[in-house]
Amino acid sequence: QSALTQPASVSGSPGQSIAISCTGTSSDVGGYNYVSWYQQHPGKAPKLMIYGVSNRPSGVSNRFSGSKSGDTASLTISGLQAEDEADYYCSSYTSSSTLVFGGGTKLTVL
Amino acid sequence: QVQLVQSGAEVKKPGASVKVSCKASGYTFTSYDINWVRQATGQGLEWMGWMNPNSGNTGFAQKFQGRVTMTRSTSISTAYMELSSLTSEDTAVYYCAREPLGIGIQEFDYWGQGTQVTVSP
Numbered sequence: 001q002s003a004l005t006q007p008a009s010v011s012g013s014p015g016q017s018i019a020i021s022c023t024g025t026s027s028d029v030g031g032y033n034y035v036s037w038y039q040q041h042p043g044k045a046p047k048l049m050i051y052g053v054s055n056r057p058s059g060v061s062n063r064f065s066g067s068k069s070g071d072t073a074s075l076t077i078s079g080l081q082a083e084d085e086a087d088y089y090c091s092s093y094t095s096s097s098t099l100v101f102g103g104g105t106k107l108t109v110l
Numbered sequence: 111q112v113q114l115v116q117s118g119a120e121v122k123k124p125g126a127s128v129k130v131s132c133k134a135s136g137y138t139f140t141s142y143d144i145n146w147v148r149q150a151t152g153q154g155l156e157w158m159g160w161m162n163p164n165s166g167n168t169g170f171a172q173k174f175q176g177r178v179t180m181t182r183s184t185s186i187s188t189a190y191m192e193l194s195s196l197t198s199e200d201t202a203v204y205y206c207a208r209e210p211l212g213i214g215i216q217e218f219d220y221w222g223q224g225t226q227v228t229v230s231p
Contacts, residue, residue, distance in 0.1 A: 001172070003154065032214060034214050034217075036216070038218075045222065046155065046207075046218075047221075051216065051217035052216070052217070089154065089155050091155075091157070093214040093216070096172075097214070097215075098157065099145070099160075099171075099215040100157065101154060101155040101156065101157060104155070
């Protein structure tokens with residue numbers, strides 16, 4: 001199972017909005033609504049930011065939102081803040097009854 | 111509050127095995143699956159497999175089939191992941207993560223703090 005495809009890096013200025021894409025196939029992203037997004041700061045464990053494509057866990061800012069179209073899911077962060085600078089990973093359930101992660105995207109807040 | 115507390119760092123020789131523990135608290139241990147995810151230094155997340163603490167059923171990524179074992183002790187709310195035939199490529203931080211029961215593998219809402227496993231001659 002190949003990793004989902006994410007851009008290696010994205011950047012934005014404080015207050016701006018950015019989007020991170022996560023491209024898979026009909027056997028994973030396109031076939032199931034089990035796409036999640038995780039934020040990871042250096043030296044820390046990942047933190048769940050979005051689950052079920054577009055659901056936010058309690059306590060996660062509403063500046064984070066998720067969506068999906070076909071085989072590509074997206075995480076959008078609006079009103080960028082310095083604390084959003086981190087690595088972001090998508091994940092999806094697959095038709096092989098396994099889970100696959102994206103390669104990760106480094107977000108830089110300029 | 112929900113917590114997953116993992117065992118400490120390990121240094122192993124090539125060919126050896128390592129067993130990492132993950133002690134759960136703050137919720138009913140048998141009501142959520144436990145998954146294991148690893149991350150080599152500077153690299154991305156890699157899913158290894160899942161275990162249902164109630165039934166003991168497991169599922170693994172093909173890459174780890176035959177080399178990984180996931181077990182539990184319900185009396186002490188602890189999950190274990192054992193990886194055998196270690197090579198330098200297994201040097202990584204290993205995380206346990208909680209997943210709601212249901213169809214498929216969904217989201218991981220709580221994570222352990224990670225356990226560094228270093229494989230060195």
